[in-house]
Amino acid sequence: MEQSTLIAVTHKLIHAFTHPQMYNLNDTIVAVSSPTSDKAVIVRITGPDTIEVCRRTFSPPISEDKAGLFRGTVAVDAGLNTDAKLYLFWAPRSYTGEDLAEIHIYTSDAVTETLMTQLLRKGIRMAGPGEFTARAYLNGKIDLTQAEAVNEIVTSSNMLQLTAAEKLLSGQLAKTTDQIRSQLLDCLGLIEAGLDFSGEDIEIITVDEAVKKITDIKQKLQQLLAGSIRYESVIDLPAVGIAGAPNAGKSSLLNRLLDQPRSIVSDQSKTTRDVLTGRLSLTHCQCVLFDCAGLIQNPENILDELAQRAAIEALQNSSLVIFCVDISKDHWAEDLSIRQLVEPKILIPVVTKSDLLSEQLLANRLNELNELFAGRFLSTSAKTGAGLEPLRDIIDAKLIEKFEIPPTSAVVLTARHRQAVTEAVENTEQAINELKASNDEVAAMMLRAAYQHISNIDQHIDEKILDSIFSRFCIGK
Numbered sequence: 366m367e368q369s370t371l372i373a374v375t376h377k378l379i380h381a382f383t384h385p386q387m388y389n390l391n392d393t394i395v396a397v398s399s400p401t402s403d404k405a406v407i408v409r410i411t412g413p414d415t416i417e418v419c420r421r422t423f424s425p426p427i428s429e430d431k432a433g434l435f436r437g438t439v440a441v442d443a444g445l446n447t448d449a450k451l452y453l454f455w456a457p458r459s460y461t462g463e464d465l466a467e468i469h470i471y472t473s474d475a476v477t478e479t480l481m482t483q484l485l486r487k488g489i490r491m492a493g494p495g496e497f498t499a500r501a502y503l504n505g506k507i508d509l510t511q512a513e514a515v516n517e518i519v520t521s522s523n524m525l526q527l528t529a530a531e532k533l534l535s536g537q538l539a540k541t542t543d544q545i546r547s548q549l550l551d552c553l554g555l556i557e558a559g560l561d562f563s564g565e566d567i568e569i570i571t572v573d574e575a576v577k578k579i580t581d582i583k584q585k586l587q588q589l590l591a592g593s594i595r596y597e598s599v600i601d602l603p604a605v606g607i608a609g610a611p612n613a614g615k616s617s618l619l620n621r622l623l624d625q626p627r628s629i630v631s632d633q634s635k636t637t638r639d640v641l642t643g644r645l646s647l648t649h650c651q652c653v654l655f656d657c658a659g660l661i662q663n664p665e666n667i668l669d670e671l672a673q674r675a676a677i678e679a680l681q682n683s684s685l686v687i688f689c690v691d692i693s694k695d696h697w698a699e700d701l702s703i704r705q706l707v708e709p710k711i712l713i714p715v716v717t718k719s720d721l722l723s724e725q726l727l728a729n730r731l732n733e734l735n736e737l738f739a740g741r742f743l744s745t746s747a748k749t750g751a752g753l754e755p756l757r758d759i760i761d762a763k764l765i766e767k768f769e770i771p772p773t774s775a776v777v778l779t780a781r782h783r784q785a786v787t788e789a790v791e792n793t794e795q796a797i798n799e800l801k802a803s804n805d806e807v808a809a810m811m812l813r814a815a816y817q818h819i820s821n822i823d824q825h826i827d828e829k830i831l832d833s834i835f836s837r838f839c840i841g842k
């Protein structure tokens with residue numbers, strides 16, 4: 366077995382045996398926290414033995430009480446040292462709230478694996494997924510919603526997702542839920558005080574006053590749901606399809622937008638049969654751009670029919686469709702008829718092959734097309750690149766608009782958060798109904814349930830749920 370394979374297996378075994386102790390803060394843990402493809406490697410260590418491990422690994426000697434940056438060498442193996450930078454952060458002024466060190470080296474995967482093996486032999490263990498952030502949470506450096514945001518920032522695949530994750534990291538959700546939780550506790554206290562004096566002629570709070578307070582809380586919870594960013598809505602990359610008649614220039618447009626020969630380009634029609642995709646990076650987000658078979662009104666054979674069916678299904682499921690019309694043609698009856706085959710959520714009409722016409726003829730035909738299709742076409746040329754930057758900007762703007770990102774003041778809710786808030790809304794509704802029916806004890810129980818659901822958003826919850834949250838992290842974060 367090769368050394369790299371052996372080390373990888375060893376790491377997995379270490380994690381398998383130590384994962385049940387993931388929340389044991391007495392351990393010192395280590396992991397590579399930089400991307401595996403990056404030559405600038407960051408090895409992160411945290412826990413009670415961090416400084417001692419660094420003293421046994423790093424040269425020159427580390428000052429007793431000095432944090433910050435140290436330049437020197439790290440002992441990779443017997444007789445092998447490499448230049449390194451060591452960043453030390455003393456507890457509690459670190460990310461994890463514990464002593465924390467980062468060793469920065471420029472090296473190969475083999476050297477990194479050897480260094481990790483040496484560190485693990487010094488009595489520390491491999492960190493589990495998300496264990497550094499879990500320690501930051503358990504040591505009170507961040508709340509649970511901010512811990513979740515760390516992973517979303519690391520794994521974000523578009524600007525919308527990154528922006529939403531940064532909002533979650535800001536802690537605005539925790540501040541909002543803390544206010545609601547305080548109001549719930551205040552109202553619950555008044556109702557339970559009334560229960561304590563139920564046998565005496567003392568009224569702590571009237572039913573109408575209690576109903577008014579709980580109704581106000583319920584409305585705030587509903588506003589939190591209605592005015593929040595649904596995090597899951599910005600995770601998946603939106604799909605943008607290119608549609609049009611055979612030989613309308615779709616494949617050339619795809620290749621030019623992606624800046625790579627993803628689709629076969631030919632003067633012969635029907636050369637594209639399958640749905641071909643590529644990732645398109647725009648100013649504010651990314652999307653999956655795809656080209657599919659040219660649309661035809663009456664498929665001639667089974668292959669045409671299957672290609673047509675796949676194309677229409679892909680276009681109907683896309684977020685946006687670029688509808689291409691070859692402006693060099695003399696008439697567009699075919700294009701007009703196939704336009705009716707798809708009803709996209711958003712349509713961007715473009716003309717292709719504009720480089721084949723004179724400026725005056727191009728302007729005249731654009732006017733004809735705009736009137737015929739009752740729309741406004743954008744002129745493009747895959748050959749010269751004309752109109753492609755405006756097309757990119759339009760796609761970007763339309764996708765941003767489709768996601769309907771709320772104002773910057775809005776909070777972000779993940780599926781877990783939304784479930785907690787939704788259940789709290791149901792609990793407050795039940796509490797109101799029970800109060801009106803003079804069932805004060807049941808109403809108090811419903812308010813306690815609502816309080817618990819809201820508390821679970823950013824406070825300590827069942828360890829199984831914590832494990833589920835942090836297991837989605839990559840190791841080293």
